[in-house]
Amino acid sequence: MYFGADYYPEHWPRAEWESNALLMKEASINVVRIAEFAWAKMEPKEGVFDFSWLDEVIEVLSKQGIKVILGTPTATPPKWLSDKIEDIYMVNEFNQVRGFGSRRHYCYNNSKYKEYTAKIVTALAKHYKNNTNVVAWQIDNEFGCHDTVRCYCNNCLKDFQGWLENKYKSIERLNEEWGTVFWSQTYSSFEEIILPKYTVCDSAVSASGLNGRKRYSHNPGLLLDFYRFSSDSVVKYQKLQIDIIKNCDCNQPINNNLMGHFNQIDYFKLGEDLDFVSWDNYPNNEWGQNSMFSVSMAHDLMRGVKGKKFWMMEQQSGPCGWNSLGDTPKPGQIRLWTYQAIAHGAEGIVFFRWRACPFGTEQYWYGILDHDGIPRRRYKEIKQIGSEVERLSDLFVDSKVLSEAAIIKSYDNLWSHQFQPHNEKFDYNSLLIQYYTALGTNNINSDIVPYNIDFSEYKLLIMPAFNLMKDDILQRVENYVSGGGNLVLTFRSGTKEWNNSMTIKTLPGYFKELAGVTVEEFDSINFGREVQMFTEYGMGKVLMWADILKPISAEIIGTYASDFYEGEAAITVNSYGKGKVYYIGCDLEQEVLNKLLEEIALKSGIKPLIPNNIEGVEVVSKEKNGRKYIIVMNHNGYEVEIHLSGTYKELISNIDIDGKLMLNPYEVAILETNVG
Known part of the structure; x- marks a missing residue:
């Protein structure tokens, strides 16, 4: 099993490389990731490549039995290149150029930048294709970090228009799908189509909403397709680099380091071209603390991206932040986070970073060693972990997480909910975490999966707020339930078509027959209102949304206990073929949801892993x-x-x-x- 650290030898004098390697070896470190931000050192001038320093550090590390994961450096185009390509920089929705001074300062759809990307990646791949000390490649670094997925420049406009033409074939079909007859937004050609920039009815600044503001005015079909296009642009740029590496006869596996619950890229699509995925986990940083189940769900999502093992490419090893610091990891927490990752399917652990850097933007981002390089408590803890992992490696590698339940995540639905959340308090990902937490609290494992897989291995399938819907998904779900599966649906499911237009089917739309109910009406609960609801698991508060259900064939298992719909159905269960479908028509407090899902799981044949539930x-x-x-x-x-x-x-x-x-x-x- 690979156990390592993210190492930046270019930040330190050459004389320290050997001593660093010796300290790593003492901690059972057998791999480091290097070079992902070092373009300016690899190519200090256009066409002048210098890999000698990289060769030397790889050799120093290899003498201590340490292999390397080699990063392509495209997250940080150097100044000479940024000056050469006039329109390299991203443009935001306010037409502001996002210039040099940080990282990720490029547009994925800039053809000139792609040419220079191809040159540096080709040179790197040809140089290291036969180097046995290079065990894997990393493409770029944290695609989308710092809100760098959606660009509004002219390159993106042209490519977006072409993407739409390829999808819809005719402008007439696009107009029909988007419903552009509304507000006279009909387009005569693909060349007329706009990007959803700042316009009338948009708010320039907002405490909540999307990218620091709320979008009120743009066509929902345009918005959703632009989000899909932007995500596809990242996937396409990644594939450009993957193809180059493979065409250079490099046999090492290729990965990309994802960011857990990051929501601007469809990770299921991004993972298709990769050999494996990794991700970067910072449970406690400047920007907040993540709950244990939020972190676990991110691990399970990463495992679900390809349905197989993943790596931790950046695992927190010290207090971290850019301008201020989060809490210092307490004794034992780094070890705990490491085993949490391994438990959920990680087969490589790489800590960020080996040593805190004394300069640059991340000088407050502490690692295994502090700025002075002296081994202290955190180093000793990681040394202990390394010894244990080395001894138990055979137990973890190629092991399988045993999950009898799964939660479906859809990035299309996530994006649709973002710009039309139905209620200001609603957040799609938070709802998924709430259901994941309910299962985890009851000591039940669950996988996070896309909608286009075979569900038959699961006894329980949960589709929270699956709002956008289409026939092939319905067929897959119907087959699952009729064959004996158990399905949980929630409020805000099935109200839209896949093009982001409202359905004219009786709600819950495609799910009506499966759920055996209709939604007679609903109540978006605002301004501090509360609605009481009742199940056999106790009373609870509804704070956000209430679907008022009329059973067709379903049985009522929860009712509203206040407001004008007092006594009406809130939660139902319907027999469908050999299986059952539960429809939870309202948001639930966590404790009530925990008890409800415990009962649903038991009736689905799922037993808890240990008998007692203990918080934390x-x-x-x-x-x-x-x-x-x-x-x-x-x-x-x-x-x-x-x-x-x-x-x-x-x-x-x-x-x-x-x-x-x-x-x-x-x-x-x-x-x-x-x-x-």
Whole structure:
């Protein structure tokens, strides 16, 4: 198993490279990622390539048994190149040029920049294709970071028009799909089509909404297609580099480091051309703290992108931020976060960064070592982790997370909800996290999957707020349920067609027969109002949305207890073929949802991994070659007692556990389940 750090030798004197490599080896580090921001050092002048320093550091590392992941440096085009290409920079929706001074300062659709991208990647690939110390490639770095997916320059306008012509074939069909007859927005040709820039009815600044403002006026079909096009532009730019590397006869696998819940790129599409995906995880930073289930869901999403193992390419190893710092990781937290990643499918762990940099924008971003390079507590903790991972590597590599439930994520639906959220308090990704949390709280694993896979391996499938809908998705879901699967639908499902126009079908649209209900009307709950609802699992508050349901064939299992729809159906269950469909017509408080999903899971044949639910404790089930084990993680800053059924072998300490497990703050246990 690869265990390593992100290393920037260009930031440090040559005389320190050997001592760095020795310290890495002592911590069981066997891989580093390098060079992803070093274009100016690789090509200091146009056409003058210098890889000698890179050759030297790779050789220094190899003497200590350390391999490298080599990054293409296209996230940071150098100043000479930025000056040469006049229109290289992105343009925002206010027609402001986003110029030099940071990183990611380029437009994906700039043909000149693509030419220079091809030159540097070709030179790099040809130079290192036979180097056995290079074990993988990374394309660019964090595509989309700093709101760099959607560009409004003339290059993007031209490419967007071509993208639309390729999709719709005729301008008449586009006008029909978008409904441009509304407000006389009909286009006569593809050359007339605009980008959704700032216009009348838009607010220039907003505390919430999209990219710091709210869009009120643009055609929803135009907006959705522009978001799809922008995401596809990133996918296309990535493929340009992948094809070059492969055409240079490089046999090393290729990855890209994603950003978890980042929402501007369709990660399922981005992952198609990659050999594996990695991602960058900072649970506690300048901008906030992530809940344990938010992090776990991001891990499971990364695993779901390709349905297989992933890497952590940047795992937090110190306090971090750009202008101020988040909390310092407490003793044991770095180890906990590492095992959390491994539990959910990570087969490579790379910590960011080896040593804090004394200059530049990220000088507050601490790593394994502080600025002075002296090993301290965090280094010792990572050294401990490295020793354990080295010993347990065979258990983790090629293991499988055992999930009987899955949650469907759709980027098309995410984008549609972003610019028309139905209610100002609604957030699609937050709803997914809420349902994921409900399963996790009940010690139930779940996968995060796209809508176009075979669902048959799951006993329970959840489609929160799946609003955009089309026939082929319906067919797939119908086959799943009629074959014995259990499906959960929620409010704001099926109200739109795939082109982002409202459906004229009776709500919930395509889901009507499956759910066995109609939505008679609904209530968007605003301005501090609350509605009471009742299920056999207790009373709860509805704070955002209420679908008022009329059962056709469904059974009522939850009702509203206040407002003008008191006594009307809020939650239903319908038998369909051999399976069941649950329709949850309102938002629920987390505690109520936890209890509801616990019951739904049990009725779907899913049992919790351990019998008792303890706040702050996470459990993941894994299997390799018939050998099953569970990883139990205490995210609390205090000791917890966990009651177990049966006898287990704890694999880190190699001791037997009978009936009761005590976990210290941020402690981890790996329990083999086939003992006794």
